[in-house]
Amino acid sequence: MRIVIALGGNALLRKGDRGTSAEQLLAAKSAISSLEPILRQNQVVLTHGNGPQVGNLLIQQQATDKVAPMPLDVLDAMTQGQIGYFLSTAVSMTGLHSATLITRVVVGKEDKAFANPTKPIGPFFDSPPKNLNPQPGTAYKMDAGRGYRLFVASPEPLKIREHDAISALLEKGFVVIGVGGGGIPITKGGEGLEAVIDKDSATSLLASNIKADLLVFVTSIDAAYLDFGKKSQKALGMTKAQDARKHLAENHFAEGSMKPKVEAALRFLDNGGGKAIICSISDIRDALDGKKGTTFVP
């Protein structure tokens, strides 16, 4: 089976971690250990976020004017290298072959997201920093009363530029690590953009582009819930797309957390995908057998 698995931030960095190299490698090894039986029996692409890593890199970029700071697209490429290396190391240590591909994702230069940057990244500032010139499509704004942060656009992914390279490697038996941090946003012409692509959305598109049989979102929560956090909360098991769409409309899923995953799962099904799962990493084998987590079907 061809499977795309999106690793959530908590699979790559544990609570309280500072993000040292040793901590990240340990988290990667733990994640890969849970996935190993699946990696052995299937063609698997692993995607991952890069929030904490790109935030740290931004702080370092801004800490000195001795060297030229890199723009966000380049920082994305650098964190893809960083995190991909940790995951590749963990995969290789199981004896499997892995390959980390720097992955670009085409977005529309005219995407309306650029008119209203909504995705906060990097450190908090007491006031909008004057020495850092926001690029077009970015702005310093107050973030939840905690301070000023750089907000960037989150445009819709249109095409995974490296999807054919990913397929080529899967066919040869490699565990592929790609689309890190949602991918590096580029225009159709190849020009890099200062933006952030939603990781779940880009992962769903990858699964469609490479005609995956299954899309899995690994999260810190064991399933998608109705009435999450209330007494009446109820985990969803096998769920039809039409029912999931109703639950979405009734606002059962949290913004920026479960909602984008459910939406990305449904988009995969809309694009012809057969099955999408949301589960915790420890449940993933049972979830593939339909015993745990939430499974969405057309």
Added chain:
Amino acid sequence: MRIVIALGGNALLRKGDRGTSAEQLLAAKSAISSLEPILRQNQVVLTHGNGPQVGNLLIQQQATDKVAPMPLDVLDAMTQGQIGYFLSTAVSMTGLHSATLITRVVVGKEDKAFANPTKPIGPFFDSPPKNLNPQPGTAYKMDAGRGYRLFVASPEPLKIREHDAISALLEKGFVVIGVGGGGIPITKGGEGLEAVIDKDSATSLLASNIKADLLVFVTSIDAAYLDFGKKSQKALGMTKAQDARKHLAENHFAEGSMKPKVEAALRFLDNGGGKAIICSISDIRDALDGKKGTTFVP
């Protein structure tokens, strides 16, 4: 034909460049423009250095203690992402398909290089910095009277871990960018090491590992010379390995510059390679026809 081309530092950053994103992309576009006819007609892997980029990243790592600094193997992975992204962008803009692979290179943990770190990296310090603990196999030493610098080991590359992934992508028609900065040094078991692998040496090994027909070192000098810099200087054209070995023994080639390239070229021939070329990027097409540069044959 299957060709491995090592791009020298000056092909990626021009004299006087600070290393901004715009400068690096411009240099990459210029390099790829010279290579385009060759990329269109052959299976090509591009390798590259990372000296200035990893030096800048080290300065940023040390500029703040707000976030955890990454060790050298991780910084290598990050610069592979950075530079690979610039080169990929330049290749894609010609309409060709490109793929950047994070590449690890196996070295011997017991390599005697670790007893005597010889490769200076990163910024100069007035005195050995007390807050930066050198790892085993690294040391702060005076560099050419200009200040203290971190010296790391430069072990022999034994195997390009990703060589089969690189071959798989070449067979599918991708221009592959890999082995950046000489590759990320790892032990046979996959553990990262604080070291730097000579880029020319790693490129030669890659060419052998993937059974390339031709290995090309692109440099700022148009050929290998006898008596370089003297009145009697003479460019070498077609040169047999046995003659090159004689010239090497007579110290015709500069340490850290032409010598490692000639040695790496000869090692490729020793390992069964058919032809290795040293030339400038503007001469590369003529050099492939034997009209320019230095061509080494068995």
